[in-house]
Amino acid sequence: xxxxxxxxxxxxxxxxxxxxxxxxxxxxxxxxxxxxxxxxxxxxxxxxxxxxxxxxxxxxxxxxxxxxxxxxxxxxxxxxxxxxxxxxxxxxxxxxxxxxxxxxxxxxxxxxxxxxxxxxxxxxxxxxxxxxxx
Amino acid sequence: xxxxxxxxxxxxxxxxxxxxxxxxxxxxxxxxxxxxxxxxxxxxxxxxxxxxxxxxxxxxxxxx
Numbered sequence: 001x002x003x004x005x006x007x008x009x010x011x012x013x014x015x016x017x018x019x020x021x022x023x024x025x026x027x028x029x030x031x032x033x034x035x036x037x038x039x040x041x042x043x044x045x046x047x048x049x050x051x052x053x054x055x056x057x058x059x060x061x062x063x064x065x066x067x068x069x070x071x072x073x074x075x076x077x078x079x080x081x082x083x084x085x086x087x088x089x090x091x092x093x094x095x096x097x098x099x100x101x102x103x104x105x106x107x108x109x110x111x112x113x114x115x116x117x118x119x120x121x122x123x124x125x126x127x128x129x130x131x132x133x134x
Numbered sequence: 135x136x137x138x139x140x141x142x143x144x145x146x147x148x149x150x151x152x153x154x155x156x157x158x159x160x161x162x163x164x165x166x167x168x169x170x171x172x173x174x175x176x177x178x179x180x181x182x183x184x185x186x187x188x189x190x191x192x193x194x195x196x197x198x
Contacts, residue, residue: 010151013160074163074172133162133171 008070016067017075023060024127026053027119034113057119061086078129086122093117136195140168142186156185 008016033050036042064071064079071079093114096102143153143164150164157164157178166172174182183190 010154010159010161013154014151014162017160017162072159072163073175073178074166075160077172133166 013070013072013075016071020060020063020126021130023057024120024123027057027060027116027123029053030057031113031116031120034110034116038110038113054116057123058115061119061122074133078126078133081129082122082126085125086118089121090114090118135173136170136197137167138193138195139164139182142188142193143168157181 030050030053033042033046033054037044037047064076064083067079068076093109096109139153143150148156150168151161154161154164158181159178163172167174179190179194183193186193
């Protein structure tokens with residue numbers, strides 16, 4: 001196999017794999033903040049404190065698409081499991097938005113809070129999948 | 135599916151990371167295959183077989 005400097009090696013793949021462990025704590029921080037914001041316990045000015053975790057958690061949702069051709073099949077399978085859970089939760093949230101009658105039974109869901117819920121779901125499924133794989 | 139990957143790797147005195155480099159996968163993928171947590175795709179199984187110069191069925195065994 002000829003050497004291609006653009007193709008990530010084992011070191012880069014392992015580093016990317018390990019970096020993604022941070023996705024769940026970042027998403028949880030983001031979600032926790034959004035809940036505090038929605039409940040009025042903190043003001044919008046406090047958003048600066050969760051800026052970096054929110055960016056990282058949002059990026060974790062984009063990452064699988066960007067690494068489709070670079071990551072190996074083991075990692076891609078974990079991304080597939082996590083993405084399936086993330087999409088399922090997105091679909092459930094969409095149901096709430098689409099059917100106004102559901103609004104009577106559920107609290108108003110802010111779009112940013114919805115994204116935080118999806119990010120937590122995605123990363124929780126990813127971590128669960130990884131822990132199962134040992 | 136059971137496999138002899140760990141034994142074959144040990145015979146060559148390779149670490150999981152070294153085997154991963156040979157197979158062009160992550161170290162975590164090698165670990166998952168060795169522990170039976172991940173069944174490799176057919177292309178990866180062929181790469182493993184070619185690397186150890188053995189037929190696939192001598193490396194991977196169906197549990198059934």
